[in-house]
């Protein structure tokens with residue numbers, strides 16, 4: 001059984017771990033030095049989690065005490081953030097701890113996180129991704145499309161199904177939330 005639950009402020013330590021993993025470089029590069037998380041351009045995606053408008057989910061597999069993956073979105077204001085589009089468009093991050101990758105957790109997290117975003121009335125979500133990152137396939141599956149290049153990174157946008165242009169894939173509110181082995185605690189959305 002897999003628990004998907006809101007990312008809350010008490011998950012802050014895990015969110016730093018997730019952001020560290022999300023700073024992806026092509027193999028065989030190791031993870032970046034952890035100190036980079038304190039860089040003003042990086043820490044903005046995780047610091048002080050739980051602000052109004054923050055929206056995120058974590059995955060906790062059966063038998064694990066701590067989350068092993070997260071998909072989170074934050075609206076940054078006034079041009080802040082590498083994936084900034086406008087003040088209303090959250091920037092999305094996703095990461096699964098290395099030993100848990102490739103088991104479908106990222107796909108499930110993204111499906112639920114996008115469903116939650118659309119249900120909240122968010123009209124579009126932005127992200128940036130390294131051109132060589134295989135995560136691009138995951139993003140395309142959920143309706144993200146490259147709209148611009150920032151340095152060599154893809155700036156990708158997905159729109160809410162009702163807005164049009166977005167994929168009607170698993171991120172759709174119409175997607176079946178009752179996949180086998182998935183326990184979804186919707187609860188209050190991350191009171192963030």
Ligand SMILES: CC(C)(COP(=O)(O)OP(=O)(O)OC[C@H]1O[C@@H](n2cnc3c(N)ncnc32)[C@H](O)[C@@H]1OP(=O)(O)O)[C@@H](O)C(=O)NCCC(=O)NCCS
Nearest residue numbers: 021022024095096101102103104105106107134135137138
């Ligand atoms: C990207 C990430 C969150 C995906 O989570 P995951 O649990 O490993 O992925 P899943 O098992 O759910 O697979 C979903 C899809 O991801 C894509 N994918 C992501 N990483 C991949 C990899 N290393 N190799 C192959 N496919 C990969 C595939 O399209 C896959 O779909 P498929 O199995 O139908 O081909 C996870 O691999 C990760 O944390 N990677 C490092 C951090 C990162 O790159 N974050 C994104 C930064 S923009």
